[in-house]
Amino acid sequence: AGHQVLLFDTRVEAADKAIDGIKATYAKLVEKGRMGAVEADLAGERLKRIGTLQEASGAVLVVEAIVEDLDAKRALFAELEGIVLDDCILATNTSSISVTAIAAPLRHPERLVGMHFFNPVPLMALVEVISGIATGKQVADTVYATAEAWGKSPVHAKSTPGFIVNRVARPYYAESLRLLLEQAGDPATIDAVLRDCGGFRMGPFELMDLIGHDVNFSVTNSVYNAYFGDPRFTPSILQQELVNAGFLGRKTGRGFYRYGEGVDKPAVHTEAPQAKPDSVALIGGESSHLAPLAARLAAAGFELPRHEAFEGTPGFLCAGAAVYLTDGRTATERAAETWHPDTVIYDLLLDAGKASRIALARADQCSDAAYNAVVGMFQAAGFAVTRLDDVPGMAVMRTVAMLANEAADAVNQGVCSAAAVDIAMQKGVNYPRGPLAWADSIGLQQVVTVLAHLATSYGEDRYRVSPLLRRKIAANPAGARFHA
Numbered sequence: 001a002g003h004q005v006l007l008f009d010t011r012v013e014a015a016d017k018a019i020d021g022i023k024a025t026y027a028k029l030v031e032k033g034r035m036g037a038v039e040a041d042l043a044g045e046r047l048k049r050i051g052t053l054q055e056a057s058g059a060v061l062v063v064e065a066i067v068e069d070l071d072a073k074r075a076l077f078a079e080l081e082g083i084v085l086d087d088c089i090l091a092t093n094t095s096s097i098s099v100t101a102i103a104a105p106l107r108h109p110e111r112l113v114g115m116h117f118f119n120p121v122p123l124m125a126l127v128e129v130i131s132g133i134a135t136g137k138q139v140a141d142t143v144y145a146t147a148e149a150w151g152k153s154p155v156h157a158k159s160t161p162g163f164i165v166n167r168v169a170r171p172y173y174a175e176s177l178r179l180l181l182e183q184a185g186d187p188a189t190i191d192a193v194l195r196d197c198g199g200f201r202m203g204p205f206e207l208m209d210l211i212g213h214d215v216n217f218s219v220t221n222s223v224y225n226a227y228f229g230d231p232r233f234t235p236s237i238l239q240q241e242l243v244n245a246g247f248l249g250r251k252t253g254r255g256f257y258r259y260g261e262g263v264d265k266p267a268v269h270t271e272a273p274q275a276k277p278d279s280v281a282l283i284g285g286e287s288s289h290l291a292p293l294a295a296r297l298a299a300a301g302f303e304l305p306r307h308e309a310f311e312g313t314p315g316f317l318c319a320g321a322a323v324y325l326t327d328g329r330t331a332t333e334r335a336a337e338t339w340h341p342d343t344v345i346y347d348l349l350l351d352a353g354k355a356s357r358i359a360l361a362r363a364d365q366c367s368d369a370a371y372n373a374v375v376g377m378f379q380a381a382g383f384a385v386t387r388l389d390d391v392p393g394m395a396v397m398r399t400v401a402m403l404a405n406e407a408a409d410a411v412n413q414g415v416c417s418a419a420a421v422d423i424a425m426q427k428g429v430n431y432p433r434g435p436l437a438w439a440d441s442i443g444l445q446q447v448v449t450v451l452a453h454l455a456t457s458y459g460e461d462r463y464r465v466s467p468l469l470r471r472k473i474a475a476n477p478a479g480a481r482f483h484a
Helices: 012-031 037-045 070-081 099-103 137-149 170-181 187-196 204-211 213-226 237-245 290-299 331-338 368-380 396-412 418-429 435-442 444-458 467-475
Strands: 005-007 047-049 061-064 089-092 112-117 126-131 153-158 280-283 315-318 321-325 343-346 357-362 384-387
Touching: 005 012, 012 037, 012 047, 037 047, 061 070, 070 089, 070 099, 089 137, 099 112, 112 137, 126 137, 126 418, 137 153, 153 418, 170 187, 170 204, 170 213, 170 237, 170 396, 187 204, 187 357, 187 384, 187 396, 204 213, 213 237, 280 290, 290 315, 315 368, 321 368, 331 343, 343 368, 357 368, 368 384, 396 418, 396 435, 396 444, 396 467, 418 435, 435 444, 444 467
Parallel strands: 005 047, 061 089, 089 112, 126 153, 321 343, 357 384
Antiparallel strands: 112 126, 280 315, 315 321, 343 357
8 A cells, every 4th residue: 555564573484474475465466467566566665574663663553463462462562652653553453352451551542542454354354443442533533544545444443342343243153053052953054044045155153163163262251251241142052062172163173063084064954845836825914025035936936816814924825834934933932823833934035036045944833734835835936945943033033133133232332333333244254234234124123023032932131122223113113224
């Protein structure tokens, strides 16, 4: 971006290796035609290793990325404060330590700000610009503008446990771990549902294996403890057992999956082909999630007349089975409450018109014939069908509802704006949609209904509804949204 960059490391060989690696990256970009040769040479010349911190005395921005240890960071910044000029901005790349705590011993704590990058840094656009209690607004704004000028997507955040991403992302892991604990499905099947139905780039179990269970479990514990044992962040005993066993994921050759030569990829549970039912009808009212499914069924040859005997919740009637989008209750509960034994529910789809897979759960009372007809209906519409055991909220719906709930709480508590949390989750962890934009598309009332049913099913404060969600609905019951 045109800046002179000085690189310091206590290990000289590490700094030299880093510079060589960066220059090699420039050379590859030149080979691919994505960077000019002269531009690459000039960029390489602007990168210099320094042997002592004193050589950084003229720097206007210092970015620290040392070990995640509060005392070590404090000691480094105390040393830097005696070297750099008074107008130099000090930035920490911490992912979990309080920016307020790091800055507290400094003579000028107002000039220290968090500048949290995401790996791999050259590819990931997000930078969380984190303000501690003492951080000056101009300092945070300058770092934000600087990151933006580098081509990054910065967001402002307040220094709270987990900042934005590491806090809001917790339900993606926590809900899948609970689903596994409750035997809703095996890891490969739950991963496939989150990918193929929810549009997430990686399923939660393969992602935890990639991150490393020691790291992921440590972050979860850190956030849980920092929030004084809030049940929303409760760690999983399943992940604790993996850590105890030393099964840390890819780096040890075993986590939820096994890795190495000759290891077969686990099979995803997919229902066997079933006969196409003779007819399917629409029941209940209109809904945004129903329309694209109805279009796929119509394209498969179903006429879809409206069945007037069923009122209320939108869905389908297939061979006597009532088929609904999950609302947080189990299919078994819904069957009992509606006095309709043949009840099947389906999970949330990011894009019902294009999704390759759909997940179903059947009521315990549901007949095999009725369930198989529903499977055949969705198969005729081009879906691979996966059955999950009948757990509250299924997989995608409960995960998205909890992500949206946590995002709403972050906004409600002044950690960041609604726009910032959606940018952060898309740019920092590659979510297919920002959690609050996703809540808008589902409907805020639907999200609250799902959370309320989860809370009733489990009797836990873990699923309490964010006050901001309730406030949005109270202000505009028919059209509550986070984004215009």
